[in-house]
Structure formats: C-alpha cells, structure tokens
Amino acid sequence: MTPFSIDDQEHILRYLDLFTTPEKNAPLVFIHGLGCASSSDYPPVVNSVSYTRRRSLLVDLMGSGFSDKPEDGKYDSTAQAAALSKLLLSESFPKVNLFGHSAGAFIALQLARQLADQTGTLILCEPGLTDYGVAMLSEITSMSEQQFVESGFAQLLAQLKSSGGNEAWLGPFSVASPYAIYHWARSSLDDNARPWLDDLAALKVSKAVILSDTASSERIAQFEQAGCTVALVANAEHMIAYENPDGLAAAISKLLD
Template sequence: MNPCTIDDRGNVLRYFDLYSGTSTFAPLLFIHGLGCASSSDYPTVVGSDSYSKGRSLLIDLMGAGFSDKPEDGKYTSDAQANVLSNFAIGERFTQVNLFGHSAGAFIALKLAKCLSIQVRTLILCAPGLNDYGTAMLSEITSMTEAQFVSAGFSQLLAQLKAAGGNDAWLGPFSVASPYAIYQWARSALDDNAQNWLEDLARLNSTKGVILPDTATSDEITRFEQAGCTVELVANTEHMMAYDNPDGLALAISNLLKLDA
C-alpha cells in the first residue's frame, strides 16, 4: 500500500492507488463507512469489468484498516476530513471525485465543502445512518470513551459475531481502533442529526447518490430534490460492495460519466 505521513509524529495514512494514468477522469477517493476499510471493501468493486478504471484511491481512514491508530488521535468526521484535505493538496491534485459510504458520506460531504481544489463529482452510497446504525452508535456512546475502549468494544464484537450476518463487517471492524470507533460514532450521530441534505443541495458539484433498489420513492425524491442523480443497485442491502460489487461498480461509473 501507499503511505502518506500526516503529522510531525510520523503517523501514516495508507491507501491503494489504482489505474493511475489510465483515464481522463479526475482521481476518485474512496471513503469507507464506520468500522469498515476501503482496502477490504472496494478491491472487488474497482476490479469489476463494469468499473470505469479511472484512477482510484482506496483510502483506509486513520484508525481503520492498515492506517495508523494512535491512541491519542483525533477521529471525528471533521478531523478525518481535514486529514484527507491535506492529503489531496499534498498529492498536488488539481481536482478530485469523492465517494463516501454510510457515515463516510458525512466525511465526503465535509471534505467537498472544505477542499480548496475542485470536486468534480461527489458520490454518496447509502448515505447517513439508518435506524439500525443509529441504535448501535447510540449504544456505543451511552458509555464513556474509556468504558468503550476497556470493555465495550470487545463486547460489541462478541454481539456482532453472535448475531450472525456480519461477516463482511467483522473483519475490518475487529482491527479498527476502539478510540476511532467511539469518536466517529459520536460525531456521526451529531452529523446525522443536522440538516446535511441542505449542505448537499448547496454544493456546486455534480452529485450522485447510490441506493439499494428497495429504496422508497420518498428516499429517492429527497436526494433528487438536493440536485442528485440517483442510481439504484439490485440485490443489495447496506453493504453494497459485498452484496453486488458489479452493480456498485456500474453505478459509480455511470455517475462519473455525468461530468465526463
């Protein structure tokens, strides 16, 4: 993986940089959801025959995947967006595309707002928190950070394993920093409670949202009213990259072509 030192203490953000120099598309930065990692979620998506093969950076956020996990790190959505902003500027990108899944959509939206370079296309995949996610994050933040780190994190892993059906999520979740999970959980709840759709509507970029094809007409309409093109992916639930990687690859490619 590619390393990027993010501070004067030598902490490192790591990412895959794929298809460099093979496309006219601006680089697409993948921002994963809470407890996930781009290094595990998206290789099958960008490897699909349906994918556009534009330059793709599969980023493991700080505290997740292969990136560093300092115990005294800052892992709120604002802090993660700031790290990615510095990364994009440090890489001397002149323009980028952004993809954010689930709670990662909040980071992608904040990054799009604060970047000093052009964001051509913003793609949000199953953005925000559903009822299940809200309940889980509320349970996490019902305790203190110290309590979650010492016991809550291991208890949550045991609960997820016992519940079944979480295999795709358990891998990256189990190696994530409990400090990162807790801090991001708290900020994601705050982000979800804000009227972030207004920020999305005001953003002056090409905007797309990817949803399961079971999405209701009301869900679709609220994103269309925010100026987004909506792509639906069949046979998926929240973890689209695992449920239907080819369908997600096609949806991403279709949205990138809107600004081609």
C-alpha cells in the first residue's frame, strides 16, 4: 500500500493506488463507512468486469484498516476530511472524483466542499445513517470513551458475531481502533442530525447518489431535489459493496462515464 504521512508525528495514512497512468487524470477516491476499510470493501468492485478502469485510490481512513491508529488521534469527520485533503493536495490532481459510503458520505461531502474547484463528481452511496446505524452508534456513545475501549468494543464485536450476517463487516471492524470507532460514532451522529442535505443541495459540483433499489420514492426524491443523479442497485441493501459489487461497479462506471 502507498503510505502518506499526515502530520509531524509521522502518522501514516495508507491506500491502494490502482490503475495508474503517466497522466495525472482525475482519480476516484473511495471513502469507506464506519467500521469498514476501503482495502477490504472495494477490491471486488474495482476488479469487476463492470468497472471502467480508471485511477482509483482505495483509502483506509486513520484508525481503520492498514492505516495508523494512534490512541490520541483525531477521528471525527472533520479531521478525516482534513487528512484526505492534505493527501489529495499533495498530489496536485487537477480534478478528483469522490465516493463516500454511509457515514463516509459525510466525510466525502466535507471534502467536496473544501475542494470544490478540484472536485469533478461526488458520488454518495447509501449516504447517512440507517435507523439500525443510529441505534448502534447511540449505544456506543452512551458509554464513556474509557468504558467503550476497555469493554464495550469487545462486547460489540461479540454481539455482531452472534447476531449473524455480519461476517464481511466483522473483518475490518475487528481491526479498527476502538478510539476511532468511538470518536467517529459521536461525530457521525452529529453529522446525521445536521441539515446535511441542504449542504449537498448547495454544493456546485456534479453530484450523484447510489441507492439500493428498495429505496422509497420519497428517499429518491429528496436526493433528486438536491440536484443529484440517482442510480439504483438491485440485490443489495445498505452494504452494497459486499452484497452486489458488480452492480455497484456498473453504477459507478455509468455515473462517471
């Protein structure tokens, strides 16, 4: 993986840089959701025959996947967006395309606002928190940080394992920093409670949203009213990258092509 130092303490953000070309063409930057890792979620997507080969940066956010996990790190959405902004500005890309899933959509939206002149297309995949997500993150943040780190994180992993159906998610979740999970959980609840759809509507870049085809007409309409092209993926729910990677690959490619 490609390392990038985000600060003077040499904390390292790591990412897969795939399908590179000599030209600095606009890459697609994958920003994963809470408890996930792009190095785990998106290889099946970008390796799908339905994916149009383009430069793709599969970033493991700080505290997740293969990136560093300092106990005193900052893991809220603003800090994560700042680290990604530093990375992308260091590469001097004339344009970048951004993809953000679930709670990662809040980070992608912040990043697109910061880099409005450089952002080509912003793609949000199942953006925001589901009712299940709100309940889980509220349970996490009902504890103190110390309680969650010392016992709550292990209890949550055991709960996810016993409930079944979380096998793919459990991999990256189990190696995430409990500090990062806790801080990002609190930040995501705050982000979700804010009028973020208004921020999306006000953003003057090309915008798209990918949803499961089980999405309600009301949910689809709210994104269309915010100026987004909406693409639907069949045979998937919230975790589209796990449930239908080929369908997600096709949707991304169509939106960018």
